[in-house]
Amino acid sequence: MGLFEGFLENPGTPIPILLNLEFSSLMVRFAHFSDVHISNVPGTLLKMWWGKRLLGGANMLLVRRRHMLNANMPLLVEHVMQQNPDAVLITGDLSTTALNEEFAQARELLKPIHEAVPMVTIPGNHDIYTPGVQRERRYEKHFADFHGDSQEDSGYPFVRELGGGVVCVGLNSCVPTGITGAWGIVSDEQLSRLPEILDAHQEQFRIVLVHHFLEDKHGTPGLPHRGIRNRDDLLKILEQHGAELVLHGHEHACYQYTIPGKGNLIPVLNAGPATFQSEKPNKQAGYQLYDIEAGVLQRVVRFGLQPDQTWTERDITY
Ligand SMILES: [Fe+2]
Ligand SMILES: [Fe+2]
Numbered sequence: 001m002g003l004f005e006g007f008l009e010n011p012g013t014p015i016p017i018l019l020n021l022e023f024s025s026l027m028v029r030f031a032h033f034s035d036v037h038i039s040n041v042p043g044t045l046l047k048m049w050w051g052k053r054l055l056g057g058a059n060m061l062l063v064r065r066r067h068m069l070n071a072n073m074p075l076l077v078e079h080v081m082q083q084n085p086d087a088v089l090i091t092g093d094l095s096t097t098a099l100n101e102e103f104a105q106a107r108e109l110l111k112p113i114h115e116a117v118p119m120v121t122i123p124g125n126h127d128i129y130t131p132g133v134q135r136e137r138r139y140e141k142h143f144a145d146f147h148g149d150s151q152e153d154s155g156y157p158f159v160r161e162l163g164g165g166v167v168c169v170g171l172n173s174c175v176p177t178g179i180t181g182a183w184g185i186v187s188d189e190q191l192s193r194l195p196e197i198l199d200a201h202q203e204q205f206r207i208v209l210v211h212h213f214l215e216d217k218h219g220t221p222g223l224p225h226r227g228i229r230n231r232d233d234l235l236k237i238l239e240q241h242g243a244e245l246v247l248h249g250h251e252h253a254c255y256q257y258t259i260p261g262k263g264n265l266i267p268v269l270n271a272g273p274a275t276f277q278s279e280k281p282n283k284q285a286g287y288q289l290y291d292i293e294a295g296v297l298q299r300v301v302r303f304g305l306q307p308d309q310t311w312t313e314r315d316i317t318y
Contacts, residue, residue, distance in 0.1 A: 028162060029292075031080045032090070033080070034091040034273070075305060092127060165295060166204065191234065206244050210234075214246065249272070269288060279306070287303055
């Protein structure tokens with residue numbers, strides 16, 4: 001496994017994922033962003049109690065509120081829609097402390113997207129913040145209609161067809177993790193269903209969505225309190241059954257790497273945080289745009305929102 005650092009110098013070079021399969025010749029363009037972290041400070045202050053929400057609330061108030069700006073979201077949504085995507089994929093952490101108010105606000109801010117094109121979401125660890133939120137299935141109550149093609153299918157993995165031979169497989173790697181944890185795990189039930197799903201769609205361009213990283217930004221499995229605890233089991237399934245692309249978030253930086261697939265290397269991309277205010281290109285708010293044509297990932301472009309509200313654009317290649 002290797003981490004490809006930075007953005008290479010050869011913009012426009014097609015990413016060489018050549019598949020000897022039949023695909024629609026139509027181009028499919030989709031956008032990916034992650035870690036929106038909509039916050040609701042009054043709501044969090046009102047509902048804080050001793051435990052994880054207190055810690056999350058204090059963390060949000062002291063650090064994130066200065067950097068994770070709800071106000072960046074309309075700018076991002078507008079810019080995304082200017083690219084005329086066929087679909088938009090979001091890999092979790094829509095909220096900061098899983099408040100109903102945060103979910104409702106996130107959904108409202110995303111309305112220009114989901115009223116216009118298919119939108120697919122999966123939960124992040126901040127969306128399943130406490131055991132009560134998980135029991136209540138609060139994230140799913142707000143967002144499960146952006147999962148599978150059937151609204152009844154709110155389980156995981158879910159499958160969402162994007163057209164043009166492209167399909168999304170959504171995993172849930174998130175569980176309540178106690179006061180200091182942010183680790184993930186993909187349930188045995190999901191791991192038992194995943195091979196069959198990947199095999200059933202092997203003639204398509206399969207995009208696997210998962211919130212937690214398979215490698216952190218340093219190219220390692222990550223610290224035990226932040227990574228996927230059964231990462232090796234997931235990697236083994238992806239290697240044996242294949243996928244064409246894996247997208248995630250969780251680490252608040254954009255970077256990319258590859259993992260072994262079934263006869264290929266699978267590109268894995270982290271879109272970084274969608275709303276983070278930063279001068280650093282790999283940390284600042286932004287999203288990525290993917291063009292897939294005839295089963296080939298032709299181009300990935302990173303758009304970054306600078307503190308002066310201008311946008312940068314650069315190609316990502318491998
Ligand atoms: Fe996050
Ligand atoms: Fe996260």
